[in-house]
Amino acid sequence: MKPKHWCGMTAKMGTVLSGVFTIIATDMYLIFEQKYLRSSNCTEIDPGDMRIHSLIRHFVACWGFNIVIFLSCITIIISCLLIYSVYAQKYKGMVIYIIWIFFYEALNIVIQILTTKNTGIVEVRVMRWFGLVSRIFMHCFWIFFVMTYAQIIYKSNSQGTIISHRRRISTSSRDFPRRKSKII
Template sequence: MKPKHWCGMTAKTGTVLSGIFSIIAMHMYLTFEQKYMKSRNCTEVNHNHNNMNILIKQFFICWSWDIVLFLSCITIVVSCLLLYSVYAQKFRGLIIYIIWIIFYETVNITLQIFTDNNRNAIEVRIVHWFGLVARILMHCFWIFFVMTYAHIIYKSKSQSNIISHSRRISAGSREFPRKKSKITSLTRHYKKEP
């Protein structure tokens, strides 16, 4: 059966490119965000605030670079897991990648909302939002290939399990008459002897 092509790529090729895109995008994102997130003017957190929203916002502002760095490192590891899963045809690695990318982009949107007010220049805000939206759209594009390839692997594994299970059943049913014929030939042999 000929593999289907979307945008000139098979599902496997698109999945590999998805992992490569994630690694490159994380590297570019860390390079760009390092200057702006490390230079935060993080004042001392006032714990006397009763408003939980202010405390959460203050936490995201103060720890934004550490959160971005930590999540980006995990994303690079998950992207490498995706590339290995394509090579080894492991279904779970592809699913882990899909779930992680959705979680990662959700956290990045939250960070962008909380830290957007601290940027003075409107041009910097526009560039940050443009970069975030472009990366999310590209991840949505590549996740289509990952989901398609995960479905292909799942179907092929389930079909191979069904085929191997039916072979075991048919092999077991073929062995049973042979054993029976050996037993009947032995009983005939002993009946002939006095």
């Protein structure tokens, strides 16, 4: 069966490029966002303002860069797992990647919302949002390839177990003709 092509790529090639894209995009995100996440307004909490929303905003303002570093390290590890899963033809690594990317981008949206007020220049806010939204759209594009290839691997593994199942062969003596032995 001839593999299908989307945008000039097979599902396998698109899956590998998805992992490479995620590694590069995560590195670029760390490089460009470190200035705005590190220079957050991390002051003492006003004792009169102890609402949960204020506490969360303060926590993200103070620890935002550390949270992003932690999430980015996990993302790079899972992207490497994706590339290995393509090599080893294991669909579970691809499923883990898909779930993690949705979780990772959701957390990045939350961090972006909570830290966007710390940036004073409007153009910088727009560029930060543009970077986040374009990365999310690109992840949606690449996840199509990952899901397709995971489905191909899953189907081939499930068919492989049916095909490779062998019938039990009887080894009793009545099934085999007896050999005449020579007596010297």
